[in-house]
Amino acid sequence: MNYQEGSQARIEILNKTYIRYNVQIKKGQYLAFGYGYSMKNVDMVIFQSSTIPQVLDLYSNDEAIPQIDSQQDYISNFTTNSTHVNFVATRLLETTDSNDKVIKLGEALPMVWAYSILNSNLIKHEGKGSFEIYVSNAGINYQRETTFIEWDNLLMVRVHGWFLWFTWSLLSYIQMAVNRYLKIFWKVNMWIHRIVGTLILILTIIMSIVGFRNHKHIFEDLSGHHVIGIIIFFSVNLLVASGIIARSRQIRLKWKTSKILIFKNIHKIYGKLMYLLGQVGVLTGILHYNNRIKPETILWLPNADTFLLSGIFVEIMYQVYRNRESPFKKSQMKITIQDFEARVRSGQKLVLLDDLVLDISKFMESHPGGKFSLEANIGRDVSKFFYGGYSMENYSQFTPLHSHSNIARYIVNGLIIAQLDTQVIPEVANMRFSSSSYVKTLTQTIVLEREDGKEVGFHKFFKDIQMIGKYYLVRKRFRRQFVNRHYTVANCMEPKAYEVYLEILKGNKSVYFENQELFQQKVGGSFSITSKNYKTKSGVSRRLHEFQTDIFQVQGPLGKGLQIQSSGLHIAFTAGTGILAFVDLVAHLIRKNFNLLTPEEDSQINIEEFRFILYASFKNEEDSIAYEMCQGLQNYCRKNGLKNFQFNVRFSDANLNKWDYGFIEYVLGVNQDIDLQRLWVCGPPKMNEDFHKALENLVQNNFIESSQYEIL
Ligand code: HEM
The missing domain is CATH 1.20.120 (Four Helix Bundle (Hemerythrin (Met), subunit A))
Incomplete structure (x- = not known):
């Protein structure tokens, strides 16, 4: 390197063992080298051309002027002429001094340099720089200039x-x-x-x-x-x-x-x-x-x-x-379902989970599954979504069916503001399969008994129409997670009860009185749920039938129920097993129209002003559910000029048009002179989704209010 006319330095490796400096500088100056990127904390060597020229082995500390090593490792000599001093200094690549840099063959060696042309003391410098050399077996290969770190x-x-x-x-x-x-x-x-x-x-x-x-x-x-x-x-x-x-x-x-x-x-x-x-x-x-x-x-x-x-x-x-599954908290505050509805109408953002009332107004935006899934359910029961049984959206490949974790349960506990005050207080019990029977092979009625053989604790039949549409939650832990399924109460689907209803429709009222035990609201010796036939369904339904020693956790009756009003229009759009949510209403109307109700039961519906239009879609008649019962009541009503029940069946095998937005609009239009109280949709997930979207549109176009319809 040359930094000044007549001054120069050359560095070389000797015998793979020594590093040698040939330095020529003017008298009264210094040139120093350090092994590193800065002058701080590095091993150094200085060539001083003062009155007595010398080569010193140094070490620089953080902030102080470099210290002279106690062990001097450079062997040096010099010659002078009138203007310059020539140094030759040699050091082992690896000395025994811990302050000395170990120079290894085959490695890049960063170096810094500084000089003074005014003074040979290391107090100040006028110039400095840094470079990297590559020390190889063959000698030194100059690499490049590097950044000097001050x-x-x-x-x-x-x-x-x-x-x-x-x-x-x-x-x-x-x-x-x-x-x-x-x-x-x-x-x-x-x-x-x-x-x-x-x-x-x-x-x-x-x-x-x-x-x-x-x-x-x-x-x-x-x-x-x-x-x-x-x-x-x-x-x-x-x-x-x-x-x-x-x-x-x-x-x-x-x-x-x-x-x-x-x-x-x-x-x-x-x-x-x-x-x-x-x-x-x-x-x-x-x-x-x-x-x-x-x-x-x-x-x-x-x-x-x-x-x-x-x-x-x-x-x-x-x-x-x-x-883990921590239990939900109980709330001291009890509110009726009517109070719940009134609060929702007044703008409170409430949902139901089991029989718990949750205020989701603040949580909605933080919901990891999106604000929409909660917002779209304000005033509704979110249980079947929360337990991961169903998804609201069913067209995407990535259908989010989400069985919520214990973290979600913890959050729920913080959202509870009240508990539903129900006529029949929900029970929880561990139960196992007892027997099953069916009216038609599409569904089965499974009788469950308590694991401990005690009285069931569940009611078999409800006299109160507000209990219609309530459901039981059946749960089974598979490996680490619970599998959950909601079964709507459908008492009339028990084959014996169904038989009685068909007999009544034929005019044979005496059968009803002969089988009174089927129509008594009391805690019974058995308890039944109606589900899709196990052969066509997987999950809990199949398990209920096939693993008869399994223990299931059953909880109910839960949910909002249909909230049937004593008068006004009630419309249900159903498909497949969705009709099960409404069959007990049809059964009630049979008893009502045939004057079989006790005065207390009879006062619940005003027969003149009550209307129930049931739309049911099945594959064909063979694959239908409760078809004879619904059709029988429809025929009876027509024959006797009664308007409280209308049954519209659609068989998809017959390639009839699908129910769409226009169809719902048409149904509402035809019946617009009757006060619409409730519009229910209960079908397979995709149908529910289509109707939900269509009904949202109708709400936006002010045809109906959001509180009037329910997607079950
Ligand atoms: C108020 C009741 C609810 C609470 C407190 C809640 C809370 C949570 C929490 C904490 C998670 C994160 C994952 C976990 O811990 O399980 C989650 C995820 C999710 N939630 Fe909810 N949720 C509620 C209701 C719902 C409803 C009604 C739906 C659908 C209609 C839904 C759909 C989802 C989905 C799809 C995910 C998955 C998100 C992911 O995969 O990252 N949730 N929810």
């Missing part, structure tokens, strides 16, 4: 390192942990996520800029750390953008829950990848620093790998908690 920017390098460690080891870990493990604190969780996310963004941008500014030749001196740093700098912005998009989708999208979840998952996976990249960034940064600056930093010790280890413990605890 004390000032070394401080900034440390600030850069510490803050980015804080950001990508600590903050990003907190960000993921809060989101995953602290969902139960949903009120503050989203704010923590936003604040920590913003901090990560700001710190990454500022500290990356600090890093870039310290490295003027970053593109010529591009290391793995720099490449990762640049990628993180740009992709952290996209990560935040994907979070904002996911959040806004979660609140805004309707009928697109699968899209909400896709956006959320993209953000989640992206976040995790960025976390890993951040880790690589931090670790390569530490490596980069430790290769250049002594003493090395031990920042890697408390790094995310340590968090991850502790994280495994937290994760196990989380999984154990998540899969």
Whole structure:
């Protein structure tokens, strides 16, 4: 190297053992070399051409002037002429002094240099620089000039390192942990996520800029750390953008829950990848620093790998908690279903879960399954969705059927504001299969008995029409999770009772009185549910029939019931087993029209002003449910000029038009002179979804009110 006319230095390797300097400088000057990127904390050698020229082995501490090594390892001599001093100094590549840099063959060796042309003391310098050489078996290969790290920017390098460690080891870990493990604190969780996310963004941008500014030749001196740093700098912005998009989708999208979840998952996976990249960034940064600056930093010790280890413990605890099933809280506050409805009409955002009344107004926006799925259910029973039996949206490939975890149960406990005050208090019992029978093979009526052989505790028959449409929740734990199924009460589908109704319709009223035990509201010796035939259905229904020693948890009667009004129009659109929710109403109307009710039962419906129009769709007559009973009552009503029941059946095999928005509009139009009280839809999930969307449109066009219809 030449830094001044007539001055020069040459460095070479001798016998793979020594490093030799040939230095020529003017008298009264110095030239110093250090092994590193800065003059701080490095092994140095100085060539001083003062009155008595000398070569000194030095070591520089953080802030002080370099110290002379107690062990001098350079063997040197010099010659002088009138203007210059020529030094030759040799040192072992590896000395025994701990202050000396070990120079290894086959490695890049970063070096710094400084000189003074005014003075031979190491107090000041007029010029300095840094370069990297490659020390190989064959000698020295000059690599390139590098960035000289001053004390000032070394401080900034440390600030850069510490803050980015804080950001990508600590903050990003907190960000993921809060989101995953602290969902139960949903009120503050989203704010923590936003604040920590913003901090990560700001710190990454500022500290990356600090890093870039310290490295003027970053593109010529591009290391793995720099490449990762640049990628993180740009992709952290996209990560935040994907979070904002996911959040806004979660609140805004309707009928697109699968899209909400896709956006959320993209953000989640992206976040995790960025976390890993951040880790690589931090670790390569530490490596980069430790290769250049002594003493090395031990920042890697408390790094995310340590968090991850502790994280495994937290994760196990989380999984154990998540899969437990804590009981729901009971509420002292009891409200009737009418009170519930009135509150909803007055604008309160309430839903029912089992017999619990939940206020979801504040939770909706934080719901991980999207705001829409809760908003669309205000005033309704969310149980079958909550337990994962059904999905509201059924056209997507990624149909979100979600069986909620214990975390959701914990959240529910915080949302409960009251419990339904019902005439028949719901019971919970462990039960097993006793027998089964069927009217037609499409359905089966399963009789259950208590596991402990005690009195059942469930009612077999209800005199109160407000109990019609209530259901029982049947649950079975398979491996780690419960499988849940809701069965609507359909007492008249018990073959013996069904037989009696058909006899009544034939005019044979005496059969009713002969079988009075079937129509008494009392706690019975057995309890039955009607389900789709086990041969055509999987899950709980099949299990109920096939694994007859299995114990099932049964809870009920639950739900809103149909809330039949004493007068006015009631319309039901059903398909397949959906009709089961309404057969007990048809049975009640049979008893009503044939004057078989006690005065107390009789007062519940005003026969002149009550209307029930039942639309039922089946594949064909063979595959129908309760068809003879409904058709029988319809014929009876027609014959006797009674208007309280109308039965419209549609057989899909006959290729009749599908019920659509226009059809519902037409049905409502034809009956517009009658006060619409209730419109129910109970069919397979896709049909329910189509009707739900159509009815939402009708609400928007002011045809009906949201509280008038119910998707069962
Ligand atoms: C008030 C009652 C509800 C609460 C407290 C609740 C709470 C939660 C919670 C905490 C999760 C995160 C996963 C878990 O812990 O299970 C979740 C996910 C989900 N919820 Fe709900 N939920 C409720 C009602 C509903 C309803 C009525 C629906 C559908 C109509 C629904 C659909 C979903 C879906 C699809 C997911 C999956 C999200 C994912 O895969 O990340 N939830 N809910």
